[in-house]
Amino acid sequence: MIAVKRKRKLRCSFCGKSDKEVTRLIGGPGVYICDACVNICNSVLEATPIAFPGWQAMTDDQLLGALKIAEATVDATRSVLQAQIEELRRREVSWDAIGNALGISRQAAWERFS
Ligand SMILES: [Zn+2]
Numbered sequence: 001m002i003a004v005k006r007k008r009k010l011r012c013s014f015c016g017k018s019d020k021e022v023t024r025l026i027g028g029p030g031v032y033i034c035d036a037c038v039n040i041c042n043s044v045l046e047a048t049p050i051a052f053p054g055w056q057a058m059t060d061d062q063l064l065g066a067l068k069i070a071e072a073t074v075d076a077t078r079s080v081l082q083a084q085i086e087e088l089r090r091r092e093v094s095w096d097a098i099g100n101a102l103g104i105s106r107q108a109a110w111e112r113f114s
Pocket of ligand 1: 012013014015016017033034035036037
Protein backbone atom coordinates (compact mmCIF):
# COMPACT_ATOMS: atom_id res chain seq x y z
CA MET A 1 0.00 0.00 0.00
CA ILE A 2 1.07 3.54 -0.65
CA ALA A 3 0.01 6.89 0.75
CA VAL A 4 -1.60 8.87 -2.04
CA LYS A 5 -0.86 12.53 -2.51
CA ARG A 6 -3.72 14.78 -3.55
CA LYS A 7 -3.16 15.23 -7.26
CA ARG A 8 -6.02 13.50 -9.09
CA LYS A 9 -9.69 13.23 -8.16
CA LEU A 10 -9.79 10.06 -6.10
CA ARG A 11 -12.51 8.62 -3.87
CA CYS A 12 -12.56 6.33 -0.86
CA SER A 13 -13.86 2.96 -2.12
CA PHE A 14 -15.72 2.43 1.16
CA CYS A 15 -17.51 5.71 1.98
CA GLY A 16 -17.27 7.43 -1.41
CA LYS A 17 -15.78 10.67 -0.07
CA SER A 18 -13.43 12.47 -2.44
CA ASP A 19 -9.78 13.07 -1.65
CA LYS A 20 -10.71 16.68 -0.86
CA GLU A 21 -13.17 15.61 1.87
CA VAL A 22 -10.73 13.40 3.80
CA THR A 23 -7.41 13.96 5.52
CA ARG A 24 -5.59 10.96 4.02
CA LEU A 25 -6.40 8.49 1.27
CA ILE A 26 -4.50 5.20 1.06
CA GLY A 27 -4.36 3.30 -2.22
CA GLY A 28 -4.33 -0.45 -2.80
CA PRO A 29 -4.72 -2.42 -6.05
CA GLY A 30 -7.78 -0.76 -7.60
CA VAL A 31 -9.15 0.55 -4.29
CA TYR A 32 -8.70 3.48 -1.91
CA ILE A 33 -9.53 3.88 1.75
CA CYS A 34 -9.70 7.10 3.76
CA ASP A 35 -8.42 7.71 7.28
CA ALA A 36 -11.97 7.70 8.69
CA CYS A 37 -12.73 4.29 7.17
CA VAL A 38 -9.40 2.93 8.45
CA ASN A 39 -10.50 4.04 11.93
CA ILE A 40 -13.84 2.23 11.47
CA CYS A 41 -11.95 -0.90 10.38
CA ASN A 42 -9.70 -0.66 13.43
CA SER A 43 -12.77 -0.39 15.68
CA VAL A 44 -14.27 -3.45 14.04
CA LEU A 45 -11.03 -5.40 14.47
CA GLU A 46 -10.78 -4.36 18.13
CA ALA A 47 -14.40 -5.38 18.75
CA THR A 48 -14.11 -8.69 16.89
CA PRO A 49 -12.38 -11.62 18.56
CA ILE A 50 -9.36 -12.86 16.58
CA ALA A 51 -10.76 -16.38 16.31
CA PHE A 52 -14.12 -15.64 14.69
CA PRO A 53 -16.68 -17.63 16.68
CA GLY A 54 -19.41 -17.44 14.02
CA TRP A 55 -22.53 -15.35 13.58
CA GLN A 56 -24.39 -17.41 16.19
CA ALA A 57 -22.05 -16.17 18.91
CA MET A 58 -22.73 -12.49 18.17
CA THR A 59 -25.46 -10.51 19.92
CA ASP A 60 -28.26 -8.83 17.97
CA ASP A 61 -26.59 -5.45 18.55
CA GLN A 62 -23.23 -6.73 17.28
CA LEU A 63 -24.81 -8.15 14.14
CA LEU A 64 -26.87 -4.99 13.57
CA GLY A 65 -23.78 -2.85 14.14
CA ALA A 66 -21.86 -4.80 11.50
CA LEU A 67 -24.55 -4.55 8.78
CA LYS A 68 -23.67 -1.10 7.47
CA ILE A 69 -19.97 -1.96 7.27
CA ALA A 70 -20.73 -5.25 5.49
CA GLU A 71 -22.96 -3.43 3.01
CA ALA A 72 -20.28 -0.77 2.41
CA THR A 73 -17.77 -3.56 1.73
CA VAL A 74 -20.13 -5.18 -0.78
CA ASP A 75 -20.76 -1.81 -2.47
CA ALA A 76 -17.03 -1.05 -2.65
CA THR A 77 -16.27 -4.47 -4.13
CA ARG A 78 -19.07 -4.04 -6.64
CA SER A 79 -17.76 -0.63 -7.71
CA VAL A 80 -14.25 -2.06 -8.18
CA LEU A 81 -15.69 -4.84 -10.38
CA GLN A 82 -17.70 -2.29 -12.37
CA ALA A 83 -14.61 -0.10 -12.86
CA GLN A 84 -12.59 -3.08 -14.09
CA ILE A 85 -15.30 -4.01 -16.58
CA GLU A 86 -15.62 -0.41 -17.78
CA GLU A 87 -11.86 -0.37 -18.40
CA LEU A 88 -12.11 -3.65 -20.35
CA ARG A 89 -14.97 -2.22 -22.43
CA ARG A 90 -12.96 0.97 -23.03
CA ARG A 91 -10.25 -1.33 -24.44
CA GLU A 92 -12.99 -2.89 -26.62
CA VAL A 93 -12.76 -6.31 -24.93
CA SER A 94 -15.94 -8.18 -25.94
CA TRP A 95 -18.88 -8.97 -23.67
CA ASP A 96 -18.29 -12.58 -24.68
CA ALA A 97 -14.75 -12.52 -23.18
CA ILE A 98 -15.98 -10.73 -20.03
CA GLY A 99 -18.84 -13.20 -19.57
CA ASN A 100 -16.44 -16.07 -20.14
CA ALA A 101 -14.03 -14.75 -17.47
CA LEU A 102 -16.92 -14.49 -15.00
CA GLY A 103 -18.41 -17.88 -15.91
CA ILE A 104 -21.63 -16.31 -17.17
CA SER A 105 -23.09 -15.80 -20.63
CA ARG A 106 -22.29 -12.82 -22.86
CA GLN A 107 -25.91 -11.70 -22.48
CA ALA A 108 -25.80 -12.01 -18.66
CA ALA A 109 -22.56 -9.98 -18.51
CA TRP A 110 -24.04 -7.26 -20.70
CA GLU A 111 -27.28 -7.09 -18.66
CA ARG A 112 -25.40 -6.94 -15.38
CA PHE A 113 -22.67 -4.44 -16.20
CA SER A 114 -23.60 -2.28 -19.20
ZN1 LIG B 1 -13.82 6.35 3.55
